[in-house]
């Protein structure tokens with residue numbers, strides 16, 4: 147019998163020795179062997195035994211297995227942050243002379259890696275817009291990796307996963323997707339043909355604004371070189387952070403249901419507000435990518451973006467919110483706002499901002515778990531200052 151997502155996220159590995167209900171924190175740097183022959187499998191991916199916590203640790207393995215189950219992956223590897231996950235995957239999958247085709251609409255840290263770092267190692271980066279991604283086989287036929295996000299930060303634009311995968315297949319390119327904004331509850335990229343799915347677990351997976359981590363999901367074969375790279379680059383989370391993630395996964399599905407419901411209610415309320423020029427939320431019928439979102443998402447998520455008259459108006463809204471916090475973060479229980487031109491996209495030139503359709507008056511909202519009516523009232527009072 148296949149259990150539901152929450153059942154699987156609650157019941158992970160069991161520790162038979164003392165039978166604790168919560169899986170323990172193995173706060174140890176290393177594990178001793180009974181005999182020197184015990185080191186026979188020290189370099190094996192998927193070794194049954196544990197040797198050194200930079201390679202693997204039981205508290206991490208419990209979480210990895212749960213996450214793999216949630217996203218229908220064979221395997222999952224945990225990382226010390228979302229950025230460590232992304233950069234380690236790229237360094238493991240690409241070498242000098244290879245070409246990566248990527249979307250020009252990306253999280254700022256990922257964009258900085260492709261723009262400032264990948265070329266230093268001889269990796270060619272081709273920046274594509276949505277339509278070019280759908281024809282990546284014709285636009286960049288030499289691409290070894292196709293990398294993208296959907297929904298995209300901060301406008302929540304939705305790209306068709308199916309179309310990107312279909313084009314990439316024609317040239318045998320590896321498809322890697324950041325699934326942070328959706329979470330495995332709202333979107334299952336591997337089931338849609340993506341090869342490797344990456345999360346900043348700092349966001350919804352961690353879900354309490356108290357842990358920095360990353361996760362990479364895919365087949366055992368695809369993850370083997372990434373496991374080797376993680377061992378060498380060393381970007382693995384601490385056992386305590388893995389323990390916090392385990393705690394968080396138990397409530398992931400019910401948290402996402404609340405994020406989804408509140409975000410839709412807030413988006414609808416703000417759509418009707420005279421000071422709001424536009425509301426971008428995949429769950430709204432007015433949203434340009436709504437049909438694609440319906441096709442590939444089972445929930446529309448907790449992220450939305452509104453536009454008011456100007457940067458000054460956006461600042462006035464953010465500075466008058468009483469519940470929501472003005473912070474460059476998302477996916478926690480606290481509702482959070484940020485002005486993209488001042489935070490996540492501050493490194494873009496005015497021309498790049500225009501190309502990415504990011505207006506100075508935009509406010510990105512990560513809808514938290516507070517009572518929905520309190521949030522709507524908070525934004526309505528703050529908008530009077532816009």
Ligand SMILES: Cc1ncc(COP(=O)(O)O)c(C=O)c1O
Pocket residue numbers: 227228229230253255295299324326327345346347348349358359360
């Ligand atoms: C979509 C997305 N991917 C990756 C990251 C990087 O994650 P981390 O901050 O855990 O390194 C972020 C961080 O905000 C993000 O929003």
